[in-house]
Amino acid sequence: xxxxxxxxxxxxxxxxxxxxxxxxxxxxxxxxxxxxxxxxxxxxxxxxxxxxxxxxxxxxxxxxxxxxxxxxxxxxxxxxxxxxxxxxxxxxxxxxxxxxxxxxxxxxxxxxxxxxxxxxxxxxxxxxxxxxxxxxxxxxxxxxxxxxxxxxxxxxxxxxxxxxxxxxxxxxxxxxxxxxxxxxxxxxxxxxxxxxxxxxxxxxxxxxxxxxxxxxxxxxxxxxxxxxxxxxxxxxxxxxxxxxxxxxxxxxxxxxx
Numbered sequence: 001x002x003x004x005x006x007x008x009x010x011x012x013x014x015x016x017x018x019x020x021x022x023x024x025x026x027x028x029x030x031x032x033x034x035x036x037x038x039x040x041x042x043x044x045x046x047x048x049x050x051x052x053x054x055x056x057x058x059x060x061x062x063x064x065x066x067x068x069x070x071x072x073x074x075x076x077x078x079x080x081x082x083x084x085x086x087x088x089x090x091x092x093x094x095x096x097x098x099x100x101x102x103x104x105x106x107x108x109x110x111x112x113x114x115x116x117x118x119x120x121x122x123x124x125x126x127x128x129x130x131x132x133x134x135x136x137x138x139x140x141x142x143x144x145x146x147x148x149x150x151x152x153x154x155x156x157x158x159x160x161x162x163x164x165x166x167x168x169x170x171x172x173x174x175x176x177x178x179x180x181x182x183x184x185x186x187x188x189x190x191x192x193x194x195x196x197x198x199x200x201x202x203x204x205x206x207x208x209x210x211x212x213x214x215x216x217x218x219x220x221x222x223x224x225x226x227x228x229x230x231x232x233x234x235x236x237x238x239x240x241x242x243x244x245x246x247x248x249x250x251x252x253x254x255x256x257x
Contacts, residue, residue: 021091021205023234024174033093037085041241043077045193046159049186049250053167055251061171062256064118068167072116074160075137078107085139090205108134123171129166136162152194160190193240200233 024041026032050072054065082104087090115130136149138156143150161183168179203210203226212224 004168013079016167019204023204023230023238025091025178028092028094030094033091033095036091037081037093038077039081041238042193042197043073043081045241045244046073046076046163048244049160049164050167051252052182052186053164053179054171055248055255056182057171059171060252060255064121065167065170065252067114067118068170071111071118072163072166074114075111075133077164079104079111080141082107083138084238087142090201092147108137118170122170126166126175129162129169133162133166152191152198155194156187158189160186160188189240189244193237196233196237196240200230200237203230203233207231 022036022039024039025036047069050068051065053121054060054068082100085093085095086097086100086104093189111128112134115126118126119130134156139149140146140158163187164183165175165179170177203238208230210224214222214224216222
């Protein structure tokens with residue numbers, strides 16, 4: 001079993017060497033810490049599913065789409081990420097714990113208020129999503145129940161399928177085959193995101209050095225370092241985040257023009 005103190009010591013050593021906890025992380029600082037906390041590429045990726053889900057509706061109400069994007073930004077961009085940082089400080093920000101708790105509460109409550117507005121417009125079909133969403137947000141990010149739900153499958157469903165389906169229901173008040181198929185695709189993409197980001201995070205935050213080499217069939221030796229291992233993972237993550245955002249934007253423009 002991994003020693004959490006050893007992991008923390010390795011992370012501290014890496015910070016002293018100037019290593020960043022994520023490729024998009026800014027240098028430590030009062031305001032820059034908030035940029036890092038928001039995980040901008042991943043938040044944009046996640047919100048793109050909201051846009052896609054809403055855009056699949058037979059008729060797209062712009063106000064409902066915007067409410068959905070704002071609600072999920074509050075719940076995940078702020079709430080979930082604050083709770084995640086509160087649990088173990090993986091990004092090593094200097095944001096006070098009390099501030100993280102307050103922002104998490106404000107974000108989650110704000111999202112629920114927008115959900116109530118949605119119920120007043122389209123009916124009670126949104127209620128199950130308003131119950132499941134905060135539950136997963138807290139249990140996943142604080143790793144409650146021994147971390148039983150803190151896994152790749154839960155991430156894929158909660159950060160992929162869930163926002164897309166919620167956005168569609170927020171537009172129409174019902175489910176249909178097309179958004180369910182799209183949600184399955186979103187879950188698969190989120191699963192792939194997790195498969196790439198997990199080893200990238202491990203390398204950046206918990207590995208102090210990398211040693212080894214590749215021996216090619218012609219006998220040449222290619223040394224392996226951290227950059228060699230990180231580059232393909234993070235290039236794929238960067239390209240995917242841009243691809244999803246642009247795809248969502250194209251679909252929304254097509255539906256709204």
